[in-house]
Each structure stands twice: as structure tokens, then as C-alpha cells.
Amino acid sequence: MSTVYEEFGRTRQKARTRSQLIAATRALIAAGTASPTVEQAAEAASVSRTTAYRYFPSQKALLIAAHPEIQTSSLLPDEPGDDPVTRLALAIEKFVDLVLESEGQQRTMLRLSLESDATDLPLRQGRAIGWFVDALAPLEPRLGKADIYRLAVAIRSAVGIESLVWLTDIAGLSREEAARQLRWTAQAMLAHALAEGLP
Amino acid sequence: MSTVYEEFGRTRQKARTRSQLIAATRALIAAGTASPTVEQAAEAASVSRTTAYRYFPSQKALLIAAHPEIQTSSLLPDEPGDDPVTRLALAIEKFVDLVLESEGQQRTMLRLSLESDATDLPLRQGRAIGWFVDALAPLEPRLGKADIYRLAVAIRSAVGIESLVWLTDIAGLSREEAARQLRWTAQAMLAHALAEGLP
DNA sequence: AACGTTATGGGACTTATGTCCCATAACGAC
DNA sequence: GTCGTTATGGGACATAAGTCCCATAACGTT
Numbered sequence: 001m002s003t004v005y006e007e008f009g010r011t012r013q014k015a016r017t018r019s020q021l022i023a024a025t026r027a028l029i030a031a032g033t034a035s036p037t038v039e040q041a042a043e044a045a046s047v048s049r050t051t052a053y054r055y056f057p058s059q060k061a062l063l064i065a066a067h068p069e070i071q072t073s074s075l076l077p078d079e080p081g082d083d084p085v086t087r088l089a090l091a092i093e094k095f096v097d098l099v100l101e102s103e104g105q106q107r108t109m110l111r112l113s114l115e116s117d118a119t120d121l122p123l124r125q126g127r128a129i130g131w132f133v134d135a136l137a138p139l140e141p142r143l144g145k146a147d148i149y150r151l152a153v154a155i156r157s158a159v160g161i162e163s164l165v166w167l168t169d170i171a172g173l174s175r176e177e178a179a180r181q182l183r184w185t186a187q188a189m190l191a192h193a194l195a196e197g198l199p
Numbered sequence: 200m201s202t203v204y205e206e207f208g209r210t211r212q213k214a215r216t217r218s219q220l221i222a223a224t225r226a227l228i229a230a231g232t233a234s235p236t237v238e239q240a241a242e243a244a245s246v247s248r249t250t251a252y253r254y255f256p257s258q259k260a261l262l263i264a265a266h267p268e269i270q271t272s273s274l275l276p277d278e279p280g281d282d283p284v285t286r287l288a289l290a291i292e293k294f295v296d297l298v299l300e301s302e303g304q305q306r307t308m309l310r311l312s313l314e315s316d317a318t319d320l321p322l323r324q325g326r327a328i329g330w331f332v333d334a335l336a337p338l339e340p341r342l343g344k345a346d347i348y349r350l351a352v353a354i355r356s357a358v359g360i361e362s363l364v365w366l367t368d369i370a371g372l373s374r375e376e377a378a379r380q381l382r383w384t385a386q387a388m389l390a391h392a393l394a395e396g397l398p
Numbered sequence: 399a400a401c402g403t404t405a406t407g408g409g410a411c412t413t414a415t416g417t418c419c420c421a422t423a424a425c426g427a428c
Numbered sequence: 429g430t431c432g433t434t435a436t437g438g439g440a441c442a443t444a445a446g447t448c449c450c451a452t453a454a455c456g457t458t
Contacts, residue, residue: 013425013435037414048437050418059415107313113368114310126369153370158384162361169312170325171352181353184398188391189384196390199383212405212455236444247407249448258445 018055020045025066034108038062060112067109070098075131082138085190091135092159092186095128096179099161103175106161128156136190143193151193155186217254219244224265233307237261259311266308269297274330281337284389290334291358291385294327295378298360302374305360327355335389342392350392354385 024044028036036044038059042052056062075094080087099106132152139148159182167178223243227235235243237258241251255261274293279286298305331351338347358381366377 017435038416039414050438051436053416054435057416111310111313114306114313114364129370153366153372154380154384157362157366157370157380158357160361160365162359162365163356165313166359166361167352167356171328171356173352180398181356184391185353185357185388188388188395191394192383192387192390196387199379216405237446238444249408250406252446253405256446 017045017047017051021047021052021055021062022066025062026068029066029105029108034104035059035063060115063108063112067105068102070127073130074134076135080135084136084139084194085187087135087138088132088155088186088190089183091131092155092183095131096159096164096182099164100175100179103161103164107165110161110165126156128160129153132156139194143198147193147198150198151189154198155189158185158189159183216244216246216250220246220251220254220261221265224261225267228265228304228307233303234258234262259314262307262311266304267301269326272329273333275334279334283335283338283393284386286334286337287331287354287385287389288382290330291354291382294330295358295363295381298363299374299378302360302363306364309360309364325355327359328352331355338393342397346392346397349397350388353397354388357384357388358382 021041025036025041028040028044033040038052039049041062042049052062056065075091076087077090080090129152132155133148136148136152143151163182164178167173167181168175173181220240224235224240227239227243232239237251238248240261241248251261255264274290275286276289279289328351331354332347335347335351342350362381363377366372366380367374372380
């Protein structure tokens with residue numbers, strides 16, 4: 001049980017098997033299989049089903065691990081200016097594009113987050129809040145940090161994949177119409193916050 | 200193959216078995232089983248599993264059938280007045296209460312709607328659109344029917360169970376805070392539509 | 399009461415998730 | 429190379445969804 005053994009020995013093997021499984025799962029999803037079977041993922045990774053379950057306790061865990069994370073601290077371009085309306089418009093534009101690009105994945109994650117297996121993993125962490133806080137930063141002298149955060153939360157709650165799904169699946173809007181609607185909603189909320197304040 | 204036979208004979212039996220299954224499923228859900236097994240529902244209804252599958256092609260279909268429908272054409276009280284802001288506030292208040300009352304059921308339906316079995320049944324029909332159109336009716340001379348409808352759709356997309364789930368599960372708001380947020384969002388959208396029009 | 403229709407029940411089968419156990423292959427340390 | 433550890437593979441098992449087939453019970457009609 002030497003430390004060296006654990007840290008530099010088989011650990012590499014374990015990490016490799018794990019990433020093989022994740023890569024294989026991503027490939028299957030990209031190839032059109034919305035929710036690959038654990039067996040499918042294992043086979044695609046040239047690994048036995050048993051081993052796959054050793055790394056991920058459930059199909060849900062595997063799918064979550066295969067979910068590509070967006071590593072950006074800001075959605076804004078280089079020179080976004082100081083106008084919060086413009087900044088929010090830019091951020092929302094980019095955000096909606098991101099959601100549309102990975103709509104399938106987003107839907108899968110939304111579905112998984114609703115499956116009440118107590119198996120709660122680091123799922124759906126709400127990165128968009130930070131992006132919108134960033135876009136609204138110039139409002140700080142006016143609203144204060146707490147209200148900016150609350151406004152960012154409020155906006156995100158109204159313009160995420162959840163609303164997009166409803167607009168397209170239930171209301172029957174096209175993806176373009178739905179995207180336009182989400183952008184309008186965000187601006188409406190900012191405008192109302194500026195005119196009347198938050199609740 | 201007489202018509203009389205089909206319409207008044209065994210049809211009663213069929214209807215009874217069907218409603219037994221639905222009642223049993225509702226009872227199980229009310230008793231805390233979020234998604235009862237088809238076998239559980241069949242047993243509770245004193246019916247064989249095979250028969251249950253004869254009435255509902257899948258567990259999903261059974262759960263959807265067991266979903267209690269709200270039979271109301273309006274959420275407004277008797278004398279709602281003509282002010283659209285007030286009317287919307289009343290309707291949203293009632294709507295959010297309805298969602299909170301049946302949050303578990305709403306979550307289940309949301310999850311089912313995301314399961315992409317082509318088995319699309321009369322699921323999640325968007326009754327709230329009509330309720331919000333009703334609340335916004337006094338705006339007709341000003342906005343026109345089409346824009347009122349679009350505004351109702353937009354508001355519903357931002358204040359439904361989907362947003363509530365995000366506000367509580369991801370953003371960490373309490374149910375009361377989330378409800379207050381949804382009411383504010385609806386008012387913000389109406390105010391912006393009145394000030395600037397729709398997209 | 400006898401008949402034919404229809405609903406029902408029971409069992410076999412397939413696929414997928416998830417768990418458990420045991421044998422063995424691969425690896426590092428000596 | 430030998431040893432002990434560790435990752436892996438394979439098989440057996442349980443549960444649940446879903447499908448299919450066949451026998452039988454229940455019912456309306458005559």
C-alpha cells in the first residue's frame with residue numbers, strides 16, 4: 001500500500017479506462033444515440049460491462065460524466081461597453097446559441113435532473129448565473145451586488161433550456177421563434193428591474 | 200359484430216377496468232410512489248398485468264392518464280376588473296398556487312414529456328395559455344388577438360413548473376421565494392410589452 | 399340453456415438496469 | 429523471474445418494461 005504505487009502506478013490505467021468510457025459515451029451521443037446503454041458504452045470503449053459499472057454506479061452517472069462542460073467565465077466579446085442592456089443582449093444571444101447548439105444534451109441533462117434518484121451528482125450547477133452577473137456588472141452602483149445576483153437568477157430561470165423546450169414542444173414555436181422570444185424575455189426583465197426594481 | 204353489442208354491452212366493463220386502473224395509479228401516487236410500476240398499479244386495481252398493458256401501452260401512458268386535469272376556463276375571480284395588470288396578477292397568483300399544490304405531479308409530467316418515446320400522447324397541452332389570454336383580454340383593442348396570444352405564450356414559458364424547478368433545485372430558492380420571483384417575472388413581461396411592444 | 403364474442407389471466411420470452419462473486423490477467427516492487 | 433496487489437472479465441442473479449400466445453372466464457344474444 002505504498003503511496004507511490006497508488007498515485008503513479010495503476011492510477012494511470014484507471015484514469016485511462018475512465019476517459020475511454022466517457023469518450024465512447026460522447027461518441028455514441030454525438031452519433032445520435034440519445035441515451036446509450038451502459039453495455040453499448042462499454043463495448044464502444046472496449047471494456048466489459050462490469051468494469052463500466054465499477055467506474056460509474058449507474059447509467060445516469062455515466063451520462064452526466066459524459067456531459068461536456070462549457071469552460072467560459074464570460075459570454076461577452078472583448079469590448080462589450082458599459083451599457084447593461086447591450087451587454088445583456090450580447091450575453092443572452094450567445095447563451096441562447098449555446099443552448100441551441102447542444103439542445104439534445106441539454107434536454108438529456110434536464111431529464112436526468114428530474115429523475116429523483118437520490119444519486120445527486122454535481123449536476124446542473126447553474127453556470128449561467130455567473131455569466132449574467134458578469135453582463136449586468138455595470139449596474140452595481142445602482143442595484144448592488146445582491147440584486148444583480150437576484151436579477152441574473154431570475155433571468156436565467158426564464159430563458160433556459162426549460163423554457164425553450166416548452167416554447168417548441170408545447171407552444172409549437174420554431175427554434176428561431178423560440179430563441180427570439182427568450183431574448184425578448186430577458187430584455188423585458190432587465191427593463192422592468194431598471195424601471196421598478198426587484199420584488 | 201352488432202353495434203348495440205359494442206356500444207352498450209362490454210363497453211361498460213372496459214370503462215370500469217380502465218377507471219379502476221387509473222384510480223389505483225392515482226392512489227399509489229398519492230400514497231407516495233412517484234412512478235408506480237405497471238404491476239403495482241395492476242395489482243392495486245385487482246387486474247392482471249397483461250390486462251393493464253391492454254389498456255395502456257406503456258407505463259408512461261398509464262401515468263399520463265392518471266394525471267388529474269384541471270378543468271377551469273379561467274383563473275380569475277368573479278369581478279376581476281378591466282386592468283390587465285391586476286388581472287394578470289390575479290391569474291398568475293392562482294396559477295402559481297396550482298403549480299405549487301401539485302408540484303410532484305407536475306414534475307412527473309415534465310419528466311415524462313422529456314422522454315423521447317415517439318409515443319406522444321395528449322400530453323401537456325398548454326392550458327395555461329388560455330388562462331393568460333383570458334387575463335389579458337382587455338388589451339385586445341390595444342394589442343390585437345395575435346399579440347395577446349403571443350404574450351400569453353411568452354409569459355407561460357417563463358413562469359411554469361420548469362422555471363420553478365430551476366429556481367428551487369439549481370438556484371436554491373425556497374418555494375415561496377421562487378413563487379414570488381415567478382409573479383414578478385410575469386409582471387415584468389406585461390409591463391415591457393405595454394411599453395415597447397412584442398418582438 | 400346454448401352459442402359466439404370479448405375481456406381477462408397466466409406464462410414464456412426479450413432487453414436493460416444494477417448487483418454480486420470468483421477467476422484471471424496486468425502491473426509494480428523486489 | 430517471483431510475489432502480491434489491482435484492474436478486469438465473465439457469469440449468475442434480481443427486477444421492471446414490454447411483447448406475444450393461448451386458454452378460459454364473463455358476458456350479451458338468441
